[in-house]
Structure formats: structure tokens, C-alpha cells
Amino acid sequence: MSIVxxxxxxxxxxxxxxxxxQVWTRLRTxxxxxxxxxxxxxxxxxxxxxxxxxxxxxFYNYSARGQWTFVGWKYFEMIFKTSAFTDILSNTLIIxxxxxxLLFPFFxxxxxxxxxxxxxxFRKYVQVVSYLPHFLSWVVIAGIWIAxxxxxxxxxxxxxxxxxxxxxxxxTDKTAIRWILMFSEAWRxxxxxxxxxxxxxxxxxxxxxxAAEIDGANRMNIIRYIILPALVTPMITMFIxxxxxxxxxxxxxxxxxxxxxxxSAVDILxxxxxxxxxxxxxxxxxxxxxxxxxxxxVFLVLLTHLISKKITxxxxx
Amino acid sequence: xKKYKKLSLGQILLMLILGAVTLTMxxxxxxxxxxSLSSPEAxxxxxxxxxxxxxxxxxxxxxxxxxxxxxxxxxxxxxxxxVGTAINIILTTTAAYVLxxxxxxxxxxxxxxxIFMMLFEPGLVPEYLIVQKLGLMGSKWSVILVTAVNVYYLxxxxxxxxxxxxxxxxxxxxxxxxxxxxxxSIVFPxxxxxxxxxxxxxxxxxxxxxxxxxxxxxxxxxxxxxVVLRQFVVLGDTASIVGQQNLFNYNDLARIxxxxxxxxxxxxxxxxxxxxxxxxxxxxxxxxxGGGIKE
Numbered sequence: 001m002s003i004v005x006x007x008x009x010x011x012x013x014x015x016x017x018x019x020x021x022q023v024w025t026r027l028r029t030x031x032x033x034x035x036x037x038x039x040x041x042x043x044x045x046x047x048x049x050x051x052x053x054x055x056x057x058x059f060y061n062y063s064a065r066g067q068w069t070f071v072g073w074k075y076f077e078m079i080f081k082t083s084a085f086t087d088i089l090s091n092t093l094i095i096x097x098x099x100x101x102l103l104f105p106f107f108x109x110x111x112x113x114x115x116x117x118x119x120x121x122f123r124k125y126v127q128v129v130s131y132l133p134h135f136l137s138w139v140v141i142a143g144i145w146i147a148x149x150x151x152x153x154x155x156x157x158x159x160x161x162x163x164x165x166x167x168x169x170x171x172t173d174k175t176a177i178r179w180i181l182m183f184s185e186a187w188r189x190x191x192x193x194x195x196x197x198x199x200x201x202x203x204x205x206x207x208x209x210x211a212a213e214i215d216g217a218n219r220m221n222i223i224r225y226i227i228l229p230a231l232v233t234p235m236i237t238m239f240i241x242x243x244x245x246x247x248x249x250x251x252x253x254x255x256x257x258x259x260x261x262x263x264s265a266v267d268i269l270x271x272x273x274x275x276x277x278x279x280x281x282x283x284x285x286x287x288x289x290x291x292x293x294x295x296x297x298v299f300l301v302l303l304t305h306l307i308s309k310k311i312t313x314x315x316x317x
Numbered sequence: 318x319k320k321y322k323k324l325s326l327g328q329i330l331l332m333l334i335l336g337a338v339t340l341t342m343x344x345x346x347x348x349x350x351x352x353s354l355s356s357p358e359a360x361x362x363x364x365x366x367x368x369x370x371x372x373x374x375x376x377x378x379x380x381x382x383x384x385x386x387x388x389x390x391x392x393x394x395x396x397x398x399x400v401g402t403a404i405n406i407i408l409t410t411t412a413a414y415v416l417x418x419x420x421x422x423x424x425x426x427x428x429x430x431x432i433f434m435m436l437f438e439p440g441l442v443p444e445y446l447i448v449q450k451l452g453l454m455g456s457k458w459s460v461i462l463v464t465a466v467n468v469y470y471l472x473x474x475x476x477x478x479x480x481x482x483x484x485x486x487x488x489x490x491x492x493x494x495x496x497x498x499x500x501x502s503i504v505f506p507x508x509x510x511x512x513x514x515x516x517x518x519x520x521x522x523x524x525x526x527x528x529x530x531x532x533x534x535x536x537x538x539x540x541x542x543x544v545v546l547r548q549f550v551v552l553g554d555t556a557s558i559v560g561q562q563n564l565f566n567y568n569d570l571a572r573i574x575x576x577x578x579x580x581x582x583x584x585x586x587x588x589x590x591x592x593x594x595x596x597x598x599x600x601x602x603x604x605x606x607g608g609g610i611k612e
Contacts, residue, residue, distance in 0.1 A: 026422055027422060030418075040471075047463050116331055117328070126336075127606055130339060147345065153363065251528075256547065277445070278442070278532055298437050
């Protein structure tokens, strides 16, 4: 997510009005540039734009060889008639809420604590370890977590055992599994995502801290009156950015942490699209769900872009 | 700013809290490593908090590295990662170069197109049908081409290129340098950190790719390591990894501890990431890892 933040626009070159013959000369001199760009544009047209156009399948019956037959809103009506869709939508929103809303104060806290840590070597150790899980695939993370949560040989149940608590089979427990999703997200991202806030803290001018210390402020005062205010803008930015991705809820993660026992608690839009589309080959129905998700998603991103511009003066891009 | 050298109570508390967070990351990984390096007879009895191998034995790695399905998936992953990352880098750097040229006509229109392509995700099924139509189903090119350019990374690359002073380009133009020479003798050498960062990000994405591989690379011989890993470790499908006949062919397999063997497979999948990780730290995270607070 921090990637997006680095994209604040730099000064655009001044606009010059051109007449047609000048346009032609410029196009000719720029021809080589367009040729260099052509493969990239071709990629986006073939693998992104054509599938987007192909989303009209949501209004048609699919046929591998012959013509697709137009059926209008049939598949959308089908979606809204089934109770499955409401469950999936609410799963998506709940899981997104847990990950984006409940979790994010901890990312901020992690950055603040890391900044308070003065022992340079230990701080570096914390960074090296905590940034690493971000680079592991969800398959690997799921493998590690399944081992750690195993009722027979996992670390977590072993610790529960020390306190005489009964062991829990977390991976097949419907109430536990969403928390597992949240904690595994934290496990993977707490280091890497806190970089965004940490950068904001180290950008605070040192003179502010010196002045505060001369005034006799202790660390708590400094966190409360200098560091937290400096984090407000990044927090708002991150918060609304996440809002734009609310319907995603983390496909790769959910796919790897779900199993038949808990599916009803973690089935999200993207897993549903995959299951009915690829596994059950209900192409049109799946595309209709994709289309709803895509349109709402773009709407959310544009909305957050506008809100972000209004509150922080900075857009999402 | 004053440096706090003394070990105050607060500092000890901080070390305990942050140390505990890192332990939740390290212990599960070391536990898996320890199990995978133990003999099956010992590893079956190991607890989740043990981080040292018992009765050191490389049997699990012998099985992994001699296993035809795992090894073919491993090499497929290496090939897809290398070829895929190369294509990512070629397209991303050339596009970033073109899009950072001042006065390029239609630049704004192209950027709007790219950002829209980034925001609006095409559905899974339409993408699947395009791959099918292009005849890429079952070919490694499906996985390689479908994710050929990442718009986020393209924009990051553009930011790096924009930092090169315009005067250098002007001087090179006066010397008669063409765009390709400009790219190779100015842009690339002057944005090494950016190139390294983007290469690492792409390579990690490539190595970790499993979902598209699982739907496009249908034949077992074409599949990638992460897909096999998922089947074996996450879905617990041991039969597909250890076929019935293999049980009779290998002496090793008869005495195997599956948890430990899964661990070894996970470790093999993590190692390439660990090899790339220092480069990420060196180039991308260097600003935040400068040791103390910047004065």
C-alpha cells in the first residue's frame, strides 16, 4: 500500500498549444518512443482491456463455439435472489473490517514502539525479522500457520497446554478462523506496513523533539503531542486507501486458510468468483459477480481519492 | 537529538514487547526448519516450540531433491521467475522511460489508461477465456504474460527515472545519443537502486505465484512449486506427492514423518526469497534502517 503514496504528482511540464502540422512533426519525432512503449500497451490491451470488454459475458449465455445469446439482467437477478450472495458479501465486509479497521492501530503502535527503541542493534534485528514475512507467499504462510496451530504438535496449543487450557483445532473452528485470518495478516504485515508510519515519524524535524525536551516533556508527552499528530495524515491516507480495497479482503490468504469445515465463515467475493467460475464453469454468473465487484471497487477508489484530496490535500495517485 | 544509551526500564520493556512479536515470527519458522533436519523417528515427537533439530538427518531434503514431481515444479518455478522477471523489467523500464520523457504527446491519456487498467480488475473468467483463446492454456507463457507489467511498480520506476536531472539528457541529446543509448548508458546506470528494488519485487511476486499457475498450468509436469506446495502442505494431499508406487521404490519414504517432509518443502520454497531479501533491505528499506534517528 505504501507504494501508492510515493506517486504524488511532480510538476507537469507547461501546456503548449500546437497547430496540426506541429502535432504531426512531434508525432514523427516521438515515433521511436511510441514503438518502445508499444509492447507494454499491447500487454494492457490484450490481457487487461480485452478481458474487461469480455465482462459483457455477464449479460450473455456462454457458448464455447457458437454465438453468445443475450439474456439481459438474468444473472444479476439470480445473484440477488440467492441467499449465498448476502452471506458472501457480509463475510467479505467483516473480514475486511477486521483487517483494515481493527488491525491498523497496531501497525501504528508498532512504528511508534520501534521508534522509541534506542538500542540500534536490537532495532535492526526487529526490522530484519518483522519485514521478512511480507515476502513469503500465502501458501508458505498457511503452511507455517497450519503447523503452528496444529492440535497435536503446534506451538500455540502447546502454550495453551501449559496453562491447562483445552487444545483447539483452530483451522477447522468457524469462530476462530476469522481471527486466524486477522492475526496471520498482522503477522505478515505488521513490520512492512508500519514502514509507512515509521517514515513519517523519522521525518519529524529533530528541533521539535529538542524544544519539547527543553520544556521538560517526557516520552509520553512527546508521543502524545508530537508523534501522534504527525501520524494523523498518514493514518487517514492509509485508512481511506484501504477503504478502496474493501471488497478484496485478501483472496490469496483466504484461499489458503479455508477448508470445507470453515468455508461458510470465510467465503468472500473472490473465492466465490473462483469457485463458481473456474471450478463449476458457470462463466456468466461468475462474471456478473466480478462485474458488480469491479464497478463498486472503482467507485470506492474514486470516492476515497476525492475524500483523500479533500482531507489531506493528496490524492490516492 | 540526544541518544539514550543507558538501559532504562522503558527500553527493557520495549525490547520485551518487540522481541515477543519477532519470536512469533521466528519460532514457527525455526521449528519447521528443526523438524525438517531431524530424523523421522525423532521429529514425530517434537513439540512446536523446539527450534533445534533432534538427531540430525537430511532424509527430508534427500526426498525433496530426489522427488521427480517436486523437482520439476522447482525448476519450472525457477524458469518462470527468471524469464518472467526479465520480461517484467524490460517492459517496465522501457515504458517508464518513455512515460517520463517531457513533452511526450498523449502522455496524460496513456497514464489515465494505465491507471484505469490498474483500478478496474477484469473478472477471473474473462481473463481465463482470453488465455484459452490465445492458446496459452498449459503453457508457461500464460503465467508469464498475464502479469507482464504491474502498474504500481511502473509508477515507482517512473519516480526513480524522474530524479535524473534533465540537463544530463539534454547534454546526451546534443551528443547525438538516441533513446536506446540514453536508456542503457544514462537511465539504467543512474537508477540502480530503483532497478534493484523493482527487480526484487517482481522476482518475489514471480516466485510466489501460485493461483494463476494452478488454473493455467493444468498438467502436473508444467506446474510450479507453490502449487505443489499448496496441494501437499495446505490441502494435505500426501498421496499426490508420495504416490503409492513411490512407497515401494524408496526406502526413505517408508519411514517418513509427513509434518517434517512438509517442513522441508516449505524451507525449499523460502530459500530463494531469503537470498533476495538482503537486496530488498539494502535498497528499498535503507532509509528506515539507517540505525539511529537521522540528525
